[in-house]
Amino acid sequence: MKKTNVKRTIQYNSKIQLLTQLFNKRKTELLAGxxxxxxxxxxxxxxxxxxxxxxxxEKALDEWIDFLNRWPFTGGTSKSALTPYQRNKAMGKQQFICTMCGRPADEVHHIISRSKGGLNTSDNLTVLCRECHEKIHKK
Ligand SMILES: [Zn+2]
Ligand SMILES: [Zn+2]
Structure with a gap:
C-alpha cells in the first residue's frame, strides 16, 4: 500500500470515529424526531x-458529520430536521443567498413550520442567513 493511501485511511478512520460518536450521543433524540x-x-x-x-x-460522510453537528437545528423543533440532500438542494436553488437580505445564507427555514404541518419539500423551504433566521423566529 502506498504511503498516501495509509494517510487517507487514517484520516477516514478518525472521521468515522467522529461520526459514530456524534451519532451515539444523539441516538435517542434522532430516533424520536x-x-x-x-x-x-x-x-x-x-x-x-x-x-x-x-x-x-467520503462526501456523504462529511455531510452527515455536518448534519449531526447542526442537530437539532436552531430555530426549529427536532422534527424540522432535513437530510443533507434536502438541505443542499434548497441551498443550491437559492444560490446560497439569504432570501431576505441578500447576504450569504447558511440556514434553511420552513415557510410553514413542521409543527403546523409544513413538509421538507422544496416549495416549503427557503434559505436565510443566521441573523434573518433569528429575526423570523422571534416574531
Ligand atoms: Zn439575511
Ligand atoms: Zn426557521
Missing part, C-alpha cells in the same frame, strides 16, 4: 464495517 434515522443508521453501520470505499461515501 428525525425521519431519516434509518438512512443515517445504515450509513454509520456501513462505515464501521467497510470503511470508506469511494469519493461519494
Amino acid at each position: 428525525y425521519q431519516g434515522y434509518h438512512e443515517l443508521k445504515g450509513f454509520v453501520d456501513e462505515c464501521e464495517h467497510w470503511g470508506i470505499m469511494d469519493r461519494g461515501q
